[in-house]
Amino acid sequence: xxxxxxxxxxxxxxxxxLCIGLDPDPELMPDKLGIFEFNRAIIDATCDLVCAYKLxxxxxxxxxxxxxxxxxxxxxxxxxEIPVIGDAKxxxxxxxxxxxxxxxxxxxxxxxxxxxxxxxxxxxEPFIQYRDRGVFILCRTSNPGSADFQSLNCKTDKQSLPLFxxxxxxxxxxxxxxxxxxVVGATxxxxxxxxxxxxxxxxxxxxxIGAQGGDLEKAIAYGVNANGEKxxxxxxxxxxxxxxDKDFAAAAxxxxxxxxxxxxxxxxxxx
Numbered sequence: 001x002x003x004x005x006x007x008x009x010x011x012x013x014x015x016x017x018l019c020i021g022l023d024p025d026p027e028l029m030p031d032k033l034g035i036f037e038f039n040r041a042i043i044d045a046t047c048d049l050v051c052a053y054k055l056x057x058x059x060x061x062x063x064x065x066x067x068x069x070x071x072x073x074x075x076x077x078x079x080x081e082i083p084v085i086g087d088a089k090x091x092x093x094x095x096x097x098x099x100x101x102x103x104x105x106x107x108x109x110x111x112x113x114x115x116x117x118x119x120x121x122x123x124x125e126p127f128i129q130y131r132d133r134g135v136f137i138l139c140r141t142s143n144p145g146s147a148d149f150q151s152l153n154c155k156t157d158k159q160s161l162p163l164f165x166x167x168x169x170x171x172x173x174x175x176x177x178x179x180x181x182x183v184v185g186a187t188x189x190x191x192x193x194x195x196x197x198x199x200x201x202x203x204x205x206x207x208x209i210g211a212q213g214g215d216l217e218k219a220i221a222y223g224v225n226a227n228g229e230k231x232x233x234x235x236x237x238x239x240x241x242x243x244x245d246k247d248f249a250a251a252a253x254x255x256x257x258x259x260x261x262x263x264x265x266x267x268x269x270x271x
Contacts, residue, residue, distance in 0.1 A: 002202065003134035003179060004214035006083045011229065012191050017220075017267065018260045019052040019085070019205070021236025022074060023059045028241045030248050035063070038248075039074045042240050045249040046256045047079050054205075054234055055085040055110075072108055083111040085205070085232075089138065091116030091123050093108035098126040105130045112136060114183055114205070117167050121174060131177045135205070139171070139195065140164040142185025142208030168195050172202065181205055184212025184223070186233075205229045209259075210238030216259075220266035228267045235259060 001009075011017060022042060024035045043053070055074060060067035075084050086108065090100040104113045105127075112134030115124050127135045140150055150164040161169070171180050181203035184192045188208075196204065206223050208214035216233070223231035239259065243251035 003083060006081070006111060007051060007134070007232070008229065009010055009204065010082045013081070014048055014050060014260075015210055015264060016049055016051045017224070017229075017231050017233050017263050018256060018262050019054050019232045019234040020046055020050050020239055020256060021054045021056060021087070021207075021234055023056045023236045024070075025059065025241075028237075028244065030215035030244050030246065031221050035067075036070045036073050036077075036139075039070070040077055041249040042252050043074075043078055045253040046239070047082060049253070049256045049260050050082060052083045052085055052111075052232055053078055054085040054087050054236075063093065067206065081135070081157040085134070085136070086113040089114050089116050090127075091119050091121060094122040094126065094204060097123045101126040101130060105133050112181075114138060117170070120270075121170070124174065128174060128177060128179065129199050131179055134179055134181055136181040136203075136205045137167060139167045139182040140184045140188050140191045142187045142212050146185070146188075164191060164200070165194070168199055172199055175202070179227045181232075183207070185212075186216070186219035186223075187212055189215055189218035189222055191221065196222055196225070201225050203229060203232065203233060205232045207234045209233055211236045216262060217266050220263060221270055224270055228270055233259075 022039050024038055029038050060071040078084050086104050104110050114136045115127055117137050152163050153160050154163050184195050186206050186208035190221045193248045204223050206219050209216055239252050239255045242255040
């Protein structure tokens with residue numbers, strides 16, 4: 001089973017486009033609770049509500065070797081039918097990229113990862129070669145500084161387009177195995193609409209809902225494909241830190257349920 005099939009299966013079974021970010025921060029977690037124990041409780045409470053989980057490497061790398069052990073244990077603990085995205089944002093020259101791809105896909109067994117396209121095709125090709133895995137290329141990210149480069153106009157022989165549109169177009173050209181997606185933030189709804197119109201069936205990983213203030217209704221209206229699919233709505237802090245008390249897992253479930261149901265309400269209006 002490849003990544004797209006796994007994603008579609010989980011989304012259908014759980015009636016969900018929600019992706020929960022497992023980004024543990026001890027300063028926000030309940031006191032005296034270990035990181036793996038925290039992750040495990042969140043997973044147990046929400047695994048029937050999601051289409052995927054996403055783990056940002058930074059929240060594990062900060063703890064050194066122990067953090068990588070927790071990262072792997074967390075991936076292994078997530079039910080096999082739910083895809084796991086490694087938010088690593090890798091991007092380097094070809095031989096280094098091959099090593100990154102092997103680490104993420106073969107050693108850590110992630111189903112998909114995020115990559116940075118700045119170094120061009122040879123930096124992304126090693127990831128794409130894992131045909132059963134997903135590769136999400138950073139396109140229009142949710143952070144305020146994204147406009148510094150992503151909105152700059154790029155001239156070709158035939159036209160002038162913002163850099164993020166050029167990235168999306170290149171991603172489409174490179175998508176010979178059907179395993180490429182794009183990262184497009186909910187904080188840029190018009191750009192999201194433009195990208196979905198240009199790439200009607202490419203999976204879109206959509207961060208920026210919740211703490212970053214993205215518009216959920218527009219993210220769904222502009223992000224799903226014609227069948228109300230292929231949009232992965234990612235939320236982390238809003239869900240996993242819904243409570244810092246002993247009821248944190250129950251509070252996370254309540255928050256995840258509320259967000260999934262809101263997503264489905266807006267999605268049903270589009271179908």
